[in-house]
Amino acid sequence: MSAATLAPAGAERTKTRLLEFVKRHGPQTAQDLAQRLDVSVPAARRHLCDLQDQGLLEARTERPGGRGRPQHVFALTDRGEAAFPKTYSSLCVDVLRHIEGLFGAGAVLKVLDARNAEIADRLRTDLPAGLPLGERVQILVQRLNEHGFDATAAQDDQGRWVFTQRNCPNLTVARQYAQLCSAEITLYTEVLGVPVMRDTRIACGQACCHYRVG
Structure with missing residues (x-):
């Protein structure tokens, strides 16, 4: 908003x-x-x-x-x-473009992986492996909401956990660098300790990012 x-x-x-x-x-x-x-x-x-x-x-x-x-x-x-306009996203895109130009496309993913590793280290304290999966999913959703993702979690008809992001704070970057979304999946899989699959993606023009856990 x-x-x-x-x-x-x-x-x-x-x-x-x-x-x-x-x-x-x-x-x-x-x-x-x-x-x-x-x-x-x-x-x-x-x-x-x-x-x-x-x-x-x-x-x-x-x-x-x-x-x-x-x-x-x-x-x-x-x-x-x-709520007020910022130029952070355009600055981020410019930085990634220069990294790609200087060091190749693979360098962008390396940068994002390094960032995710740092985020994962912070999340592990809140998401210990001993917690039930549902609790870990709900805590992850809380952390995502703190960063503006407008996320919700629930169980589907098969009892499998799913979560949805109805906002993408990084949309400008994600539309130009799919590596950001790839790194995001890697992060969620690592901190939850189970495979995470994405069914829909806001950066592709869909209404939300929808994930299946496990």
């Missing part, structure tokens, strides 16, 4: 303006935001609560200028920051 994709009318327009103001000027109090947006303080608080519920803002207690009485301010979360 981006700030620009919020509904353009009424309350949603006010929420968009609120997010944009916090982005430009940093953490703000409800009173400051109400004054800037020309709405009542209770109305500003309602919008702030809605944006907190969406994970776009967080409340903090700060001292203005490092001194004075503490006050409650509202700041963008990582998800809120991600």
Whole structure:
């Protein structure tokens, strides 16, 4: 979701303006935001609560200028920051293109494999082999959601675990470098300790990435 994709009318327009103001000027109090947006303080608080519920803002207690009485301010979360346009994906594509040009196509996969090895090391703590497979799948899905994949897990009619990613945070890169998706399968197979198969892929124009486990 981006700030620009919020509904353009009424309350949603006010929420968009609120997010944009916090982005430009940093953490703000409800009173400051109400004054800037020309709405009542209770109305500003309602919008702030809605944006907190969406994970776009967080409340903090700060001292203005490092001194004075503490006050409650509202700041963008990582998800809120991600709501605004970034050039990270185009930068990543450029870097991978240069790696491929300098060292060959195989070098891209080596880079992605090295990255996945580092991620796998971090995940092993959360996914010990002694846990039942279903618990490991659900923990993996939780970790994916922390990184914006909008994932869910369930068991199919045969009792086999499946999981779905309804968003691809790396879509721009994945569309140009299929190696990213290949490395992803390798990572999931390694951390779950069983084969993982992908049936559909967002990078190929399908609605989601759907995986069968085991």
